[in-house]
Amino acid sequence: MIEPTYTIEESEELVHPGHLACQGCGATIAMRYVLKALGKKTVVVIPACCWSIIVGLFPSSCLDVPLIHTAFETAAAAATGARAALDVQGQEDVNVLAWAGDGGTFDIGFQALSGAAERNENIIYCCYDNEAYMNTGIQRSSATPVGAWTTTTPQGGLEDRPKKDIVRIMAAHNVPYTATANVAFPDDLYQKIKKAASYKGMKFIHILSPCPTGWRIPSSESIEVARLATLSNVFPLYEVINGSKWRVTYIPQKKVPVEKYLEAQARFRLMGEEEKKRIQKNVDEYWKELLKRAKR
Amino acid sequence: MKKVLMGNFAASHGVRLSRAQVISAYPITPQTHVVEELSAMVARGDLNAKFIKVESEHSALACCIAASVMGARAFTATSSHGLLLMHELLHWAAGGRLPIVMVAVNRAIAPGWNIWNEQTDTLSQRDTGWIQLYCASNQEILDTVIQAFKLAESVKIPVMVIYDAFILSHTYEPVDIPDQKVVDKFLPPINNPEALKVGEARAFGSVTNPDFHMEFRLKLHDTYERAMEKFSEIDAEYAKLTGRNYGIVEPYQCSDAELIMVTAGSLAGPTRMVVDGLRAKGIKAGRVKLKMFRPFPVEALKEALKPAKKILVLDRNLSPGTGGIFAQELRVALKEDKRPVWGFVAGLGGRDITPELIESMFFDALGAEVPVSNTIFKGVRL
Ligand SMILES: Cc1ncc(C[n+]2csc(CCOP(=O)(O)OP(=O)(O)O)c2C)c(N)n1
Ligand SMILES: [Mg+2]
Numbered sequence: 001m002i003e004p005t006y007t008i009e010e011s012e013e014l015v016h017p018g019h020l021a022c023q024g025c026g027a028t029i030a031m032r033y034v035l036k037a038l039g040k041k042t043v044v045v046i047p048a049c050c051w052s053i054i055v056g057l058f059p060s061s062c063l064d065v066p067l068i069h070t071a072f073e074t075a076a077a078a079a080t081g082a083r084a085a086l087d088v089q090g091q092e093d094v095n096v097l098a099w100a101g102d103g104g105t106f107d108i109g110f111q112a113l114s115g116a117a118e119r120n121e122n123i124i125y126c127c128y129d130n131e132a133y134m135n136t137g138i139q140r141s142s143a144t145p146v147g148a149w150t151t152t153t154p155q156g157g158l159e160d161r162p163k164k165d166i167v168r169i170m171a172a173h174n175v176p177y178t179a180t181a182n183v184a185f186p187d188d189l190y191q192k193i194k195k196a197a198s199y200k201g202m203k204f205i206h207i208l209s210p211c212p213t214g215w216r217i218p219s220s221e222s223i224e225v226a227r228l229a230t231l232s233n234v235f236p237l238y239e240v241i242n243g244s245k246w247r248v249t250y251i252p253q254k255k256v257p258v259e260k261y262l263e264a265q266a267r268f269r270l271m272g273e274e275e276k277k278r279i280q281k282n283v284d285e286y287w288k289e290l291l292k293r294a295k296r
Numbered sequence: 297m298k299k300v301l302m303g304n305f306a307a308s309h310g311v312r313l314s315r316a317q318v319i320s321a322y323p324i325t326p327q328t329h330v331v332e333e334l335s336a337m338v339a340r341g342d343l344n345a346k347f348i349k350v351e352s353e354h355s356a357l358a359c360c361i362a363a364s365v366m367g368a369r370a371f372t373a374t375s376s377h378g379l380l381l382m383h384e385l386l387h388w389a390a391g392g393r394l395p396i397v398m399v400a401v402n403r404a405i406a407p408g409w410n411i412w413n414e415q416t417d418t419l420s421q422r423d424t425g426w427i428q429l430y431c432a433s434n435q436e437i438l439d440t441v442i443q444a445f446k447l448a449e450s451v452k453i454p455v456m457v458i459y460d461a462f463i464l465s466h467t468y469e470p471v472d473i474p475d476q477k478v479v480d481k482f483l484p485p486i487n488n489p490e491a492l493k494v495g496e497a498r499a500f501g502s503v504t505n506p507d508f509h510m511e512f513r514l515k516l517h518d519t520y521e522r523a524m525e526k527f528s529e530i531d532a533e534y535a536k537l538t539g540r541n542y543g544i545v546e547p548y549q550c551s552d553a554e555l556i557m558v559t560a561g562s563l564a565g566p567t568r569m570v571v572d573g574l575r576a577k578g579i580k581a582g583r584v585k586l587k588m589f590r591p592f593p594v595e596a597l598k599e600a601l602k603p604a605k606k607i608l609v610l611d612r613n614l615s616p617g618t619g620g621i622f623a624q625e626l627r628v629a630l631k632e633d634k635r636p637v638w639g640f641v642a643g644l645g646g647r648d649i650t651p652e653l654i655e656s657m658f659f660d661a662l663g664a665e666v667p668v669s670n671t672i673f674k675g676v677r678l
Contacts, residue, residue, distance in 0.1 A: 041494060045362060058502035066492035068365050069501030070358060071384055077355035081318065081362030084346040088317045088368055094494050115351030
């Protein structure tokens with residue numbers, strides 16, 4: 001079990017200063033760790049999302065690796081194409097990293113993602129999840145949790161629909177490696193990316209990446225809030241090998257009530273007590289089921 | 297080597313001889329044979345390529361785009377709804393100056409579902425920045441695919457090789473398949489110095505603000521105009537190696553023609569036959585086959601049409617409310633011209649365009665000083 005520690009060895013920085021992210025942007029920290037794990041022999045594919053801006057405007061880029069910008073719904077298909085080109089050129093040892101937001105993954109890019117997973121393309125697909133369409137100004141996506149305010153759920157997400165269980169869906173494609181990760185748990189994230197890179201075929205990593213602007217939190221609390229997500233079991237950390245072998249990679253020592261996570265963020269301010277209780281119940285049930293799955 | 301091939305297989309052989317490296321496609325009638333045959337070629341080891349069976353045409357082109365950004369020779373094929381699904385990516389490919397080649401088989405668009413021949417699918421993509429080359433025979437399909445890779449790679453603009461559903465796609469004709477050695481001489485391995493390379497910190501398609509975007513588009517526009525010249529050079533070089541070339545436009549019996557009909561694709565055949573028949577009756581008819589539609593060869597057309605007193609356009613396509621798309625473009629090109637232009641629309645959704653129907657168009661123009669209306673539908677129940 002890995003504590004929320006940071007022991008990542010000093011390695012080459014591949015995300016340079018001068019990027020255009022907001023203060024406290026989880027997605028930027030996530031990219032930094034992921035590229036530290038993958039190294040310079042990597043090609044990055046980015047569809048429309050905050051990261052298309054964060055990386056810098058023409059003619060600059062804050063990434064020290066080749067980068068292909070691609071249409072919103074095409075991250076997995078474009079990564080497939082980059083992989084094919086590298087393979088015919090005899091560069092099989094280069095990592096191809098598709099890097100997409102939750103909207104580009106759960107929603108508009110889902111068809112291409114499912115296709116790439118079914119074909120078991122040799123790519124690493126990371127979804128940095130900030131739980132809404134942030135680039136366009138905080139609209140609800142199917143990764144937005146129940147009860148969260150967004151500009152298209154002004155009443156705080158009236159839809160009583162649980163968040164799409166993307167990792168389970170991806171694991172159901174029976175790909176070699178699927179995992180969740182959280183920027184507040186750098187060692188866990190780093191090791192999962194290293195592990196992912198060691199498999200041939202499709203790797204899918206779902207990374208919780210707080211967005212202070214969209215979550216209505218002070219930017220200085222970004223990591224703290226992300227940490228609460230895992231400590232409260234709202235966002236458990238686990239991995240799935242070959243779609244069947246489930247392993248929880250972090251079990252909180254002392255359970256933090258979900259309420260604490262919700263109350264740290266103004267996006268949940270409109271949520272009633274009843275709703276909070278219901279969410280706690282859902283989280284507990286999901287956690288129990290996850291542990292059961294991991295025991296099998 | 298001569299073989300009897302259907303148009304779709306002629307396209308596959310063109311792709312094989314061009315040594316495409318990444319092929320990504322999705323089935324749609326009447327294109328499917330092109331990629332079926334390519335998969336067989338890859339499976340047999342006749343073609344050393346990655347063939348990716350994506351889950352949609354949208355992903356097919358997205359995949360080709362990224363492969364091309366990384367410097368590989370990429371190919372896809374589609375038709376009708378598949379082409380329309382690609383629309384956003386068509387702009388990405390051309391705006392990104394990627395030398396991708398695509399076969400697009402002209403098929404009608406629903407509703408209702410219709411797999412038959414019509415040109416509206418490709419013509420409605422005319423503003424995406426792709427070069428469009430229309431073919432009139434299976435031999436021309438094979439040759440044009442090979443020429444298309446050379447053209448795309450020399451001007452860095454993607455090229456669509458276009459031919460008619462069933463009339464060519466599923467029809468068998470004798471086709472001369474050039475030797476691999478000959479094609480290798482004509483088309484060397486792809487070498488795109490702008491391709492991204494592992495280890496380099498460069499990006500494709502970064503956010504551009506108003507201070508850069510326009511220059512990118514101007515460059516595309518300027519190069520697009522040069523593509524016409526480039527194609528003529530490539531066509532001449534190809535003729536030296538194979539004895540065959542096609543020209544940007546192909547005039548037939550135009551030098552003294554008083555009535556000239558402009559058309560594209562396989563209609564070049566029956567229109568030629570009708571011209572012969574009219575000539576036998578003493579009517580000075582001619583026809584121009586349009587091979588290149590994007591860029592639009594205004595000067596070559598003007599030259600070919602010089603002798604004509606009356607101009608006819610046969611469109612197997614429709615821009616609703618405007619009329620035939622070739623007619624519309626030609627009228628703009630000839631804007632200073634006082635000669636009347638008859639715009640005929642026929643054969644939509646695969647309806648037969650018989651020689652008699654084509655002949656009646658010439659007689660319409662013969663019997664009047666000016667057309668009765670901008671767009672004249674032919675072979676239609678009113
Ligand atoms: C086809 C298409 N539709 C809509 C958009 C507009 N758009 C750009 S980014 C974006 C939101 C992206 O959301 P997400 O994937 O969650 O990434 P984030 O912005 O949150 O980082 C949208 C809707 C687009 N670029 N393309
Ligand atoms: Mg998002």
